[in-house]
Amino acid sequence: MAVINSALEGIIVLDLSRVLAAPYCGMILADLGAEVIKIEVPGKGDDAREYPPFINGESGYFMSLNRNKKSLTLNLKHPRGKEVFKTLVKHADVVLENYRPGTMDKLGLGYGVLKEINPRLIYAAISGFGQSGPYASKPAYDLIIQAMGGVMSLTAHPGGLPTRVGSAIGDIAAGMFGAIGILAALRAREVTGKGQLVDVAMLDCQVALLENAIARYWATGKAPLPTGNRHPSITPxxxxxTKDYxxxxxxxxxxxxxxxxxxxxxxxxxxxxxxxxxxxxxxxxxxxxxxxxxxxxxxxxxxxxxxxxxxxxxxxxINTVDKVVNDPQVRAREMVVEIDHPVAGKQLIHGVPVKLSDTPGRVRQPAPVLGQHTREVLQKYGLTAEEINLLAQEGVV
Amino acid sequence: MAVINSALEGIIVLDLSRVLAAPYCGMILADLGAEVIKIEVPGKGDDAREYPPFINGESGYFMSLNRNKKSLTLNLKHPRGKEVFKTLVKHADVVLENYRPGTMDKLGLGYGVLKEINPRLIYAAISGFGQSGPYASKPAYDLIIQAMGGVMSLTAHPGGLPTRVGSAIGDIAAGMFGAIGILAALRAREVTGKGQLVDVAMLDCQVALLENAIARYWATGKAPLPTGNRHPSITPxxxxxTKDYxxxxxxxxxxxxxxxxxxxxxxxxxxxxxxxxxxxxxxxxxxxxxxxxxxxxxxxxxxxxxxxxxxxxxxxxINTVDKVVNDPQVRAREMVVEIDHPVAGKQLIHGVPVKLSDTPGRVRQPAPVLGQHTREVLQKYGLTAEEINLLAQEGVV
Missing domain, CATH: 3.30.1540.10 (formyl-coa transferase, domain 3)
Incomplete structure (x- = not known):
């Protein structure tokens, strides 16, 4: 038995993901102490680096999802990039990606290939509709998934328009269930010694959020209607x-x-x-x-x-976001914290909602700038400074 | 190394929780194979057993949250009930509760007491505002938490009323982060040999759902406004x-x-x-x-x-719930499944959104009737038939 500071200390995650759903998953693991190595396209990086709002030119969207992670640039289309990735896979516990199903196979880096390299590897794929079924290859956006999954039809005032949930719950729920799947697979591996595939679909997760709405449909034969901001059977x-909100x-x-x-x-x-x-x-x-x-x-x-x-x-x-971030309970629970970003400066960011007494999660470091940890990570996993220079010259990192 | 059928096979959860947030957490663990023993008040049970809709007199609300669990009745206010609970704690991996902070301490069954009995115990408390901070003892409902956490202020059409998310995301998000916390604590225990306290607050989890809204506030100094069902910067x-929806x-x-x-x-x-x-x-x-x-x-x-x-x-x-449950992708992914309940009959219920290739979760059994597994569980953990009869006579089970 050993002492650790964070629950997931020692767990290495290779995070190939972009934008929101899987990056949210990677953030949960990073917050809890995993070493999450974000692998980004050289010179470009995660698409979300270009998303507003910008703070001193840095994307607030990106920063709010990628704290606690490392950034390594690597071109997975380049043969040397694939080799380097396979080297990292030997040491990794988890690969996390949110490409459209089949993309990693086309790169020659699908789960079938990677598990031969490392049978203990947990491979988590988060996608719009999952790795199987008639919609598997369809494109997905949060708005479409919220719409198709039923939650929007329930989110409305009586007689009013269906309403998108103002947070990207289509993405975020998949990120959360992705983290649950990875953690469950880690536990299974403690018993079996083997990794496995974790397949999480945004649409599936929306169905899992419906809770008793399916029972209401089953009991009445009718689609449940939205009740707005009122309890359906308790008044008031x-x-x-009010005068102000x-x-x-x-x-x-x-x-x-x-x-x-x-x-x-x-x-x-x-x-x-x-x-x-x-x-x-x-x-x-x-x-x-x-x-x-x-x-x-x-x-x-x-x-x-x-x-x-x-x-x-x-x-x-009903609190608007300015009220939320200044709420005494939110502050007391460190659910909004300040962090210094080397470019953006002081930044307000949400805290870690999972409070563990002995191995607490925390916001340890801001989101990385593109490629910030390329050398550090590659040297740690056995590449020499000369090899890294060569990769950089060839545009592989 | 051993073979297991489910990722959490062998994990024993004593689930004292009621209604929604923590029962959702227990359901996630049960779906993934944990033995979740729901401990209910004799003669009454979980409050949600009385919540509509009813199907042959059984609560559809309750059934949709408690599949795959066992039901044991036990009066925790009775000295013998406390003793029996402590016996179970010796064998358990997890205690899960969603009382108001302090309730378990008043019963003499707080984490401080239980960890002396079983230092490997993971104690998960899910509450409205958490175990600490100025609001810790306030009552919480999903509607209040959604309102205070900011998501409601973002869920609206431009210029329109803030809208409650039509699923109880205030509860469900806490259930999901609770599961993440428990699984992370299980992983920590593999390294340290010790359990710990997992403190999850509904309000904290809402803040964690805000993603880039906090960054938008920080970048502009203004509370972000809802954008309704439109992308803010892409058109159309x-x-x-349409003609029908x-x-x-x-x-x-x-x-x-x-x-x-x-x-x-x-x-x-x-x-x-x-x-x-x-x-x-x-x-x-x-x-x-x-x-x-x-x-x-x-x-x-x-x-x-x-x-x-x-x-x-x-x-x-945009699908209403009747469309969701009949969607070909939802069916192909087994995200809606039929199950036979001994009283309610055939029942439609959501499936397991975490798809694990080697140790898959599944809907194995319907929600238990009150006390269905009392004898089975107590005998398994060492009580004799006579002892159980005596407990029943005294109203302890």
């Missing part, structure tokens, strides 16, 4: 517009309803026969809502939180 | 209303724009000076949208998919 349990209140029973009416100065509603029980309040929401909306418009969200919370009723603001 | 890359088209460059115009029978738009480049199309979207909306209203989503896809342009339908 919803968003209220919105507040959520959740008065889940008659006792809380009474306290709620007192707190907002509407005692007369407590014994209003239209609103005397939760069932009646839910049935008569069309009459209740305008009364409550008028009240809530009179104060700010912060004022209402103070009032409602003091009355012991679960509540919270 | 959005949802179009919606279709997404993503024509990402001028060549695709030309093909797109031809496919929809609007060749005259290709050289319209208002729309000649992506920049112009994006700038003049207010003029372009009405023209395209009129065209798209003339055919169904399925007809448009056929046309647009044949033209080689990335596209997809």
């Amino acid at each position: 349990f919803q968003a209220f517009p 919105y507040v959520i209140c959740a008065a889940g029973n008659d006792k809380l309803w009474e306290k709620f009416c007192q707190a907002i100065g509407k005692e007369e509603l407590v014994h209003d026969p239209r609103f005397e029980s939760n069932r009646l309040r839910t049935e008569n929401i069309a009459e209740l809502e305008p009364i409550l909306f008028e009240v809530f418009r009179q104060k700010t969200t912060a004022e209402w939180i103070e009032i409602i919370e003091t009355a012991g009723i679960p509540c919270g603001p | 890359f959005q949802a179009f209303p 919606y279709v997404i088209c993503a024509a990402g460059n001028d060549k695709l724009w030309e093909k797109f115009c031809q496919a929809i029978g609007k060749e005259e738009l290709v050289h319209d000076p208002r729309f000649e480049s992506n920049r112009l199309r994006t700038e003049n979207i207010a003029e372009l949208e009405p023209i395209l909306f009129e065209v798209f209203r003339q055919k169904t989503t399925a007809e448009w998919i056929e046309i647009i896809e044949t033209a080689g342009i990335p596209c997809g339908p």
Whole structure:
């Protein structure tokens, strides 16, 4: 038994991925201490390096997904590049990629080839539709995947337009399940001694997010409808517009309803026969809502939180991102941290949501500039300075 | 080295959790082969057993989150119940709970106590705001967490109301990061021989979903605004209303724009000076949208998919849940499967999104009825039939 500082210390990930889904996966592993070596096209790198917003010319999009990783440039189309990659594979625990299915095979670097080099290798492929099935070769974007997977149809106000989730949940969910798959495969390898293929599809992950919506369809034979910002059977349990934005209140029973009416100065509603029980309040929401909306418009969200919370009723603001990053709980939990980037300067970035008591994850270093660790990594895995110079001259790194 | 059928075979999880966030975490582990023993209050069980929809009187909500688990009833407030739990802890790898912080300590079963019994134990606590910070003891619901975490503020049409994500992403994201934390802690234990505390907060996980929104705030000093169903800088890359619902088209460059115009029978738009480049199309979207909306209203989503896809342009339908469960790709990937429940009968349920080639996860068995495995589990861990009868008589199980 040994001491480690991070849960995934000693795990080496060769991360060939671009843009969002698989880079998010690699970030999770890097945050938890894996050595994630991002392998990028020489002179160009991850497409996301060109995505806005820019901070001193560096992509904030890229920086928010690639902290804690190393950058190695390598041309996988060049025969010497393939050789170097195969050398790295001998030492690696995980290869992670999000090309369209078949791309790595065409490069001669598919799982079939790599597992001969290293039978302990875990090969994780994250794609839009997966490595199999009739849509396997279709292109995928977050918007298309959110649409096809059903979540958009549920994300709307009653009668309103389906709405894309404002974070790229089509990509991110696949990144998260990818990390789960890799970690599960690492555990399996502890028992079997062998690696395996982890195949994660963005669309599959959206289906896994539907939870009871499939049961609702099965129970009724009808597609579930969106309920907007209201609980379908508890009232009041919803968003209220305030003087400056919105507040959520959740008065889940008659006792809380009474306290709620007192707190907002509407005692007369407590014994209003239209609103005397939760069932009646839910049935008569069309009459209740305008009364409550008028009240809530009179104060700010912060004022209402103070009032409602003091009355012991679960509540919270709808926070815009500026509010989120300055929230005392978010700061106390180090879920937003500052980091110094050599080019972009001081940067605000989200923290690590998995809090491990003994081997904690952390934001150790900012996203790498392109090729920042090429020499370091190649020397570590046995190439001489002269060999690396030659590769650089030939444009292989 | 040994052979295993499932990646987490042999891992024992004592799952004390209720409703959604942590049960989703337990489900991920159970799907991948862990023995997840759901510990429920005798005579009552998980609150979610009472949540609609009901299928032959069984909760579809509960069934969709608890497949592959065992149910053991145990009263943790009873001294004998505590004893039995401690016996189980000796054999367990993981304890999983989603009580409010401090509840397990009050029961005398906090991590501090349990790790003395089993230093290899991984103790995972999933809560609304985490085990620390000023909000630690506040109550949390998915709606409040989605609101506070910022995702709701980004989920809206331009100028429209913030919108709750139609799946309980506040809960589910915490369940997923909980699984990542547990698997990472299992890996750490392989090295160190020791378990640890995994503290996952729903709010923290929402912050981790914001990806580049924090960078956008940092770059501009302003809270990012929602962009609805459109790409902010590529046009056309959005949802179009059709005769029956919606279709997404993503024509990402001028060549695709030309093909797109031809496919929809609007060749005259290709050289319209208002729309000649992506920049112009994006700038003049207010003029372009009405023209395209009129065209798209003339055919169904399925007809448009056929046309647009044949033209080689990335596209997809917005699917309601009935469409999702019958989608050929979803079925080919076994992301919706049928399972027989002893009471509810044939049931449609989502599949396992993590596809492992050698130790695949699977939906092995339906959600348990309350206490279905009480005797089996207790006998396995050393209690005699007589002891179990006595516990039953005293209402401990």
